[in-house]
Amino acid sequence: MPSILLVEDEQSQRTILRRVLEREGHEIETADNGKAALELLKNKQFNLVISDMRMPQMTGRDLLKMIKKQWADLPVLIVTAFAELDDAIDLVAREGAFYYLEKPINLDSLKNEVERALNTQKPAINNDTVQKVHFDQIVGDSPLMQELFKKVTLVINRGVNQVLITGETGTGKDLIAKAIHEHGSRQKKMFLPINCSAVPEHLTESEFFGHEKGAFTGADQTKRGLFEIANGGTIFLDEIGDISLQMQSKLLRVLQEREIKRVGGIHPIQVNVCIIAATNKNLKTEMEQGNFRQDLYFRLNVITLHLPPLRDRMEDLKSLIGFFFSRFQDEYISVEKKTLSPEAMSALQRYDWPGNIRQLANCLLRAFILSESSTIQLTDLPAEIHDSSLPPSNINSEIPKGGVSLEDIIREYIKSALTQTQGNQTKAAELLGMSRRKLQSRMKNYNLDSRDFKEK
Numbered sequence: 001m002p003s004i005l006l007v008e009d010e011q012s013q014r015t016i017l018r019r020v021l022e023r024e025g026h027e028i029e030t031a032d033n034g035k036a037a038l039e040l041l042k043n044k045q046f047n048l049v050i051s052d053m054r055m056p057q058m059t060g061r062d063l064l065k066m067i068k069k070q071w072a073d074l075p076v077l078i079v080t081a082f083a084e085l086d087d088a089i090d091l092v093a094r095e096g097a098f099y100y101l102e103k104p105i106n107l108d109s110l111k112n113e114v115e116r117a118l119n120t121q122k123p124a125i126n127n128d129t130v131q132k133v134h135f136d137q138i139v140g141d142s143p144l145m146q147e148l149f150k151k152v153t154l155v156i157n158r159g160v161n162q163v164l165i166t167g168e169t170g171t172g173k174d175l176i177a178k179a180i181h182e183h184g185s186r187q188k189k190m191f192l193p194i195n196c197s198a199v200p201e202h203l204t205e206s207e208f209f210g211h212e213k214g215a216f217t218g219a220d221q222t223k224r225g226l227f228e229i230a231n232g233g234t235i236f237l238d239e240i241g242d243i244s245l246q247m248q249s250k251l252l253r254v255l256q257e258r259e260i261k262r263v264g265g266i267h268p269i270q271v272n273v274c275i276i277a278a279t280n281k282n283l284k285t286e287m288e289q290g291n292f293r294q295d296l297y298f299r300l301n302v303i304t305l306h307l308p309p310l311r312d313r314m315e316d317l318k319s320l321i322g323f324f325f326s327r328f329q330d331e332y333i334s335v336e337k338k339t340l341s342p343e344a345m346s347a348l349q350r351y352d353w354p355g356n357i358r359q360l361a362n363c364l365l366r367a368f369i370l371s372e373s374s375t376i377q378l379t380d381l382p383a384e385i386h387d388s389s390l391p392p393s394n395i396n397s398e399i400p401k402g403g404v405s406l407e408d409i410i411r412e413y414i415k416s417a418l419t420q421t422q423g424n425q426t427k428a429a430e431l432l433g434m435s436r437r438k439l440q441s442r443m444k445n446y447n448l449d450s451r452d453f454k455e456k
Contacts, residue, residue, distance in 0.1 A: 002025075033058060064091060163177075236278070241280075
């Protein structure tokens, strides 16, 4: 039975909260001040502390500081009046409070927050899950990645339903989100990724929450939103920092109440989803600039997983190269096995990788397909690898796989580069990591005319 310490100087409030929590199946101990609470903590192990903010002798802030010094992992919920709301938010942001409850306390919110806090106290499972997550398309033996894998394992073990993933573009935030889903209790349900920046602002609410028939012009039938579709599973909100302030407010309500309301609808619809959000932005900076709601940030920021950039984990480079070459060999069966020359490997190790793992994979795929021998040379790598003044390039293409010839693959790769550069041979050659003369020679062999790729 979870054991909760309730610290409240008002007897009536203390009695009511105790009865409510006991009915939920929790074992409750109470203290009427901070000093008494500390004595109880020394003599008994608790799973959660709920403390009033304003108390005589010792404030909730002071008690929180003392708890975090001696029992750093013990979650503390702060109960606060509206006038102290800014202080309570600060306690969550800077002092390590789990979250805050505003007076008068909404009992449903109390139950939800208590359940959420207690979920962080469940015992971890064995190290087998660390290995499973480790090898799910996520490569990394460096200390930074091993620490990340441990946190991912804790998230999975403890059934955390709100996670924020941060990191630069191309670090693999989507892979972490998928690993959490596939190894968690919701693995048999839907995993629904959404690129928030790709959803038009005027359609966001309808896409997320659905709409009723006749809600607006063109709404000729009722439509379920993405949260309804993902009910019971996981919804991955990629680039959460790009949604509008108005939509942030609506999303906050979903996180708090676990319910949605369709556009034009009257009745709320309960949803049970794990929400994983990701961003390459600094949300604290976005808050300071007024672009992101403070309360939504603290709601999302229950558990934060930060993916380090590739330049900070270069110990993993050789393993990543081996992983990608093995994958390419399975996908492009007509291409012979490739290795890297010492000069090429040295250049890859010196490069800063502003596009991270995504850029590395793109670079290796080009070299794997376009190099004319079994050993990839320095000259087979993109120009930016040996000239740091050039911007990183990417080719957006679906290259054919499986039972096609190497010549077919190379031809499609060149067509993709020409399409992306609108027929500019110089730029296309840079994208492909080859000389303009070599590109022209191959274009002639494949009967490709750059004029066919210009905008018309």
